[in-house]
Amino acid sequence: MARLTSRPPLPDPVSISASTARRFALSATGLVEPVATVTAALHHLGFVQIDPLNVCGRMPEHILRHRVTDYAEGDLHAHLYGLRDNTPLDQPALTAAQRTAFEHFHPGRYVLAAFPLADWPYFRAEMARRARTTGSWMSQLTASEKRLATRVLDEITDRGPLGSEHIADPARASNGWNNSRLVKVVMDKLLGHGRLLISRRFKGRRIYDLPARIIPPRILDLPPPSPTALARWTAHLKLRQHRLVSLNRPELAALTDEVQPLTFDSGAPVYCLKSDLPLLENPPPPPPEPRLIAPLDPLIIDRALVRRLWNFDYTWEVYTPAAKRQRGYYALPLLAGESLIGDVDLKADRKTNRLRVISRRVARGHKSTPAVKSLATFLALK
Numbered sequence: 001m002a003r004l005t006s007r008p009p010l011p012d013p014v015s016i017s018a019s020t021a022r023r024f025a026l027s028a029t030g031l032v033e034p035v036a037t038v039t040a041a042l043h044h045l046g047f048v049q050i051d052p053l054n055v056c057g058r059m060p061e062h063i064l065r066h067r068v069t070d071y072a073e074g075d076l077h078a079h080l081y082g083l084r085d086n087t088p089l090d091q092p093a094l095t096a097a098q099r100t101a102f103e104h105f106h107p108g109r110y111v112l113a114a115f116p117l118a119d120w121p122y123f124r125a126e127m128a129r130r131a132r133t134t135g136s137w138m139s140q141l142t143a144s145e146k147r148l149a150t151r152v153l154d155e156i157t158d159r160g161p162l163g164s165e166h167i168a169d170p171a172r173a174s175n176g177w178n179n180s181r182l183v184k185v186v187m188d189k190l191l192g193h194g195r196l197l198i199s200r201r202f203k204g205r206r207i208y209d210l211p212a213r214i215i216p217p218r219i220l221d222l223p224p225p226s227p228t229a230l231a232r233w234t235a236h237l238k239l240r241q242h243r244l245v246s247l248n249r250p251e252l253a254a255l256t257d258e259v260q261p262l263t264f265d266s267g268a269p270v271y272c273l274k275s276d277l278p279l280l281e282n283p284p285p286p287p288p289e290p291r292l293i294a295p296l297d298p299l300i301i302d303r304a305l306v307r308r309l310w311n312f313d314y315t316w317e318v319y320t321p322a323a324k325r326q327r328g329y330y331a332l333p334l335l336a337g338e339s340l341i342g343d344v345d346l347k348a349d350r351k352t353n354r355l356r357v358i359s360r361r362v363a364r365g366h367k368s369t370p371a372v373k374s375l376a377t378f379l380a381l382k
Contacts, residue, residue: 015264016264018265022339023283023285023338024244025244025309027279028272029299030044030066031286032286034069036068038064039079039100039101041064042079042115047114047115049296056332056375061378062293064076065378066291085201085202085203087202093207096214096215096217099117102120103198104123104191105192107125117215120220121222122225123194125224125230127194138192148171149195152183152190152196153190156209160209161207162207163202164206167183197211232254235250235251235252241298242298244272245270245272246268262280270305286335288337289371290336291371292374293334295331296316300333300340303315314333328345328359331359334362342368345358348381353381355379
C-alpha cells in the first residue's frame with residue numbers, strides 16, 4: 001500500500017510591529033532596492049499586470065519604474081516583444097527561440113499580464129475550460145464564430161501576425177462589454193483559448209500570431225500540471241506578487257510548507273513566504289522622497305490589508321461613475337517613506353507636452369510636487 005503523505009502544519013504566527021510590516025512589504029515587493037533588469041523583476045513578482053489605458057503612463061510602467069534600475073518607458077514592451085509600441089508593423093517581433101516571457105490573461109484574475117515563459121503549462125487548464133464554457137466573454141465559439149475563426153487562423157498562418165483591423169469582415173457582435181466587430185470578439189476568444197497569442201502591440205492594439213511562433217516547442221508541448229500542482233502554483237504566484245497578503249483556506253492548504261503567518265494587530269494573520277523571512281529581521285528603510293505608484297501596484301492590491309497597515313482606503317476609480325468618484329479617473333497613490341500619504345489624479349496632455357494635475361489629496365505636511373515632477377521626467381513631459 002502506498003504511504004500517504006501530508007504537508008507539515010502551519011508554523012505559529014510571528015508577531016511584528018505595524019512599522020516592521022510596512023517596511024517589510026515595501027522591501028519584499030521591490031520598492032526599496034531596485035533590481036537590474038526587467039527579467040529579474042518579472043521573476044521576483046511572478047507577473048506584471050498590463051493595462052492598455054495610457055492616461056499618465058501605462059500600468060506596467062508605474063509598477064516597474066521604481067523597481068528596475070534605469071527603467072525607461074516601454075522597456076517591458078521591448079522585453080516581451082523585442083519592439084517598441086510604435087515600431088512599424090513591418091519590423092518583426094522576437095521569434096519563439098528569442099522570447100523569455102509572454103502576455104496572457106491571469107488564470108484567476110481575468111487581467112492581462114506578462115509572465116515568465118516557463119509558466120505557460122499552468123495556463124492550459126484555464127484555456128481549455130474557457131473553450132468549453134458557455135457565455136459571452138472568452139467562452140466557447142458559436143457556429144458563426146467557428147467559421148470566422150477558421151478563416152482568421154488560416155489568414156494568420158499564411159500572412160503572419162495580424163490584428164483584428166487587418167481582417168475584413170462586416171459582422172458585429174457583443175464581446176460582453178460593448179458592441180464590437182465580430183472578428184475582434186473571435187480573436188479575443190482564440191486568445192483566451194490559447195489558439196492565438198499576442199505577438200506584439202502596435203500603438204496599444206494587439207497583434208496576434210500562432211502559439212507555435214511565440215512559445216518554444218520545448219515549453220509549448222509540455223502537459224498541463226495536475227490540479228494539485230496548479231493550486232500550489234496559483235497560491236505561490238499570489239505570494240510572490242504581494243509578498244505580504246491574506247490567504248484563504250485552499251491557498252494555505254496548497255502551500256503550508258512555504259508560508260509563515262505574521263500578526264501585527266488584533267486582526268487575522270497575514271502571510272509571507274518563508275524565503276522572505278530574513279527581511280523581517282532588519283528591513284531596509286524605504287526612500288523618504290514622495291513617489292507616485294501604480295493604481296494596481298502589488299503593494300496595495302489587498303484593500304483590507306492596506307486599510308489595516310496604512311489606514312489608507314484606496315480604490316482605482318477608472319470604472320467608477322464620474323459622479324461617485326472621490327479621487328479622480330486615474331488617481332495614483334502617493335508613497336513617502338513607509339507611509340501612504342494621499343493620491344494625485346493626473347493626465348498627460350500630449351498636445352502641449354505637459355503632465356497636468358487634475359486634483360490631489362495629500363496629508364498635511366507632505367508635498368506631491370516632487371513626485372509629479374519625477375513622473376513627468378519619466379514620461380518626457382513638462
